[in-house]
Amino acid sequence: MSRRSTSPLTRAYQRNLKALTKATLKSGKRIASQVQRATAKQLKPPPGRGDWIGGMALGAGGARRYHLYRPPDLQLQPGEKLPLMVMLHGCGQTGRDFAASTRMNRVAARERFLVLYPEQDRLANAQGCWNWYERRSGKADAEAATLMAAIDQVILLYPADRERVALAGLSAGASMAALMATRYPGRFKAVAMHSGVAPGAAKSPATALGAMRGRHVPPMPATAVGKAMGAAAAFSSLAPLLVLHGDADAVVSARNAVSSAAVWAMATGARPGSPRTLQRGKRHPMRITDYTRGNRTLVTLCEIAGLGHAWSGGAPSMPFSDVAGPDAGKLIWAFAARQFRSGAVQP
Structure with a gap:
């Protein structure tokens, strides 16, 4: 029986195919290992004691994952409910990243409140940004509805007080927070x-x-407020607003901070007071302007000297975090706690 011979070209093709197969399998194992490490990191709780509870909410904008932080050693009285702080991360961050950077969980453990960290899906935005600007397509409003579904789900499943919910965000998360509030x-x-x-x-x-570069954001006259913010929000009982922004921000122009305060003040009928400067130790100084109506502060503008596009007072060695700034987590909680004590804003 004769043995079939193979041509040099066929042998070369077989060798190349074998090498390609081995390289593909090796690459596949490496990618799988990277995915496993990334998944393990995401599931790992941020630093500090307490519970890091995963969940998922479904709404008009699709499904979104979230994590809820619950302080350790909670001993609730029968029927007791806790305040809820909702934290919306910026572009390129995850909920865990945001928790580690802001250290809001540490404030929550001390002050006894829950913290919700929704997370953007990379299929919805490749950079992990909330789609706050997609108003014409309806994508922004759909995404806001999904975030509201996550909040409602947490209120249903955990001891969160529906009447004491505060909302905070960084960068794209801040813009989405404003959209949700309006x-x-x-x-x-x-x-x-x-x-x-x-x-x-x-x-x-x-x-x-x-808008990020500072265009399209001049203070608006009263006739334009309704169009800019939506009829549902203009001249209604909007929640009091705290605006934090660094004057060295090269990503989102600090002009947005002044415009945010002006638009919100116009919608709530608040008037600006005299600015004052505060500095705590060696941290960046702040220029603070309160906008009031009667005896109630409805807007506080905090302009932070020397701060770039970063969470003020955030954890060191974290992206989008500046440890030298005043502690934004403490400032936000103190602002929210005052509103919880004050009750509803009267239109």
Whole structure:
């Protein structure tokens, strides 16, 4: 029986195919290992004691994962409910990253409140940004509805007080926080925007880039407030707003901070007082302006000297975090706690 011979070309093809197969399998194992490490890191709780509880909410914008932080050693009285702080991360961050950077869990453990960290899906935005600017397409409002579904789910499943919910965000998270507060007035008792774009300044990706650079955000007359913020929010009982922004921010222009405060003050009928400067130790100084109506502060503008596009007073060695700034976590909780004590804003 004769033996079939193979040509040099066939042998070369077989060798190359074998080498390609081995390289593909090796690459596949490496990618799988990287995915496993990334997944393990995401599931790992941020530093500190307490419970890190995972969940998922489904709404008009699709499904979104979230984590809820519950302080350790809680001993609740029968029927007792705790305040809820909702934290919306910035672009390129996860909920865990945001928790580690802001150290809000440490404040929550001391002050006894729950913290909710929703997380953007990379299929919805490749950079992990909340789609706050997609107003024309309806994507922004759908995403806001999904975030509200996550909040409602947590209130249903855990001892969170529906009447004491505050909302805070960084960058894209700050802009989404403002959108949610204007679309769902009455659901939040306090809102904090850290380094975000002014409400109503963008309705598409193209206009968002301009707004981030400081365009499209001049203080608006009363006739334009309703159009910018939405009819549901204008001149209604909007939650009091805290605006935090660094004057050295090269990503989102600090003009947005002034415009955010001006638009919110116009919508709530508040007037600005005299600015004052505060500095705690060697941290960056702050220029603070309160906007009041009667004896109630409805907007506080905090302009932080020397702060870039980063969480003020955040954990060291974390992206988008500046340890030299005043502690934004403490400032936001103190602002929210005052609103919880004050009750509803009268229109």
